[in-house]
Amino acid sequence: MSNVNKPVIPAEVADAIELMRCDAGGQPWDNEKIIDSVRDTNIDEIHLRKLRSVPFDTLLAALVNGYTRELTTEEQERKRTYTEIAYTLQRHTQGDGRYDTYSEDSAFADGVQYTLDMLGIYV
Structure with a gap:
């Protein structure tokens, strides 16, 4: 090869x-x-x-x-953001202790808000 x-x-x-x-x-x-x-x-x-x-x-x-x-600066930032979101999702689904007292609705709402913030989308 x-x-x-x-x-x-x-x-x-x-x-x-x-x-x-x-x-x-x-x-x-x-x-x-x-x-x-x-x-x-x-x-x-x-x-x-x-x-x-x-x-x-x-x-x-x-x-x-x-x-x-070569990735543009915007593409590099987007890739970094998606990687960070995926890492946070993995921590959440594996349970790192912080989410034990959350209701499912609160955890979902926090996750959506975090994702929107990381992508720079403001509602």
């Missing part, structure tokens, strides 16, 4: 690669055409500028091995 290096690249670079690979205006670009265009400094398209923003080796690895999109 081989170890494939799938680099993490910014979302705008991944978008540029995907746009070039499924070029709606003509022929899709293959890896060779993408690399040739990136190396040709006389071509100054916005998509190529985005591809030039990552190290060349990283771009090569992304084209050949595939890639993982």
Whole structure:
């Protein structure tokens, strides 16, 4: 089994690669055409500028091995929030002693309020 290096690249670079690979205006670009265009400094398209923003080796690895999109700050915060909510739910369902005196309705209401607060939803 081989170890494939799938680099993490910014979302705008991944978008540029995907746009070039499924070029709606003509022929899709293959890896060779993408690399040739990136190396040709006389071509100054916005998509190529985005591809030039990552190290060349990283771009090569992304084209050949595939890639993982970098999470935006909002996505990272959402993932952290969901993880914290899941952890709190697990503690609650396993019973950590704090919820023994709660009625089921009170515990449910507190859980809903906590979840809404963590997601930044105010009612």
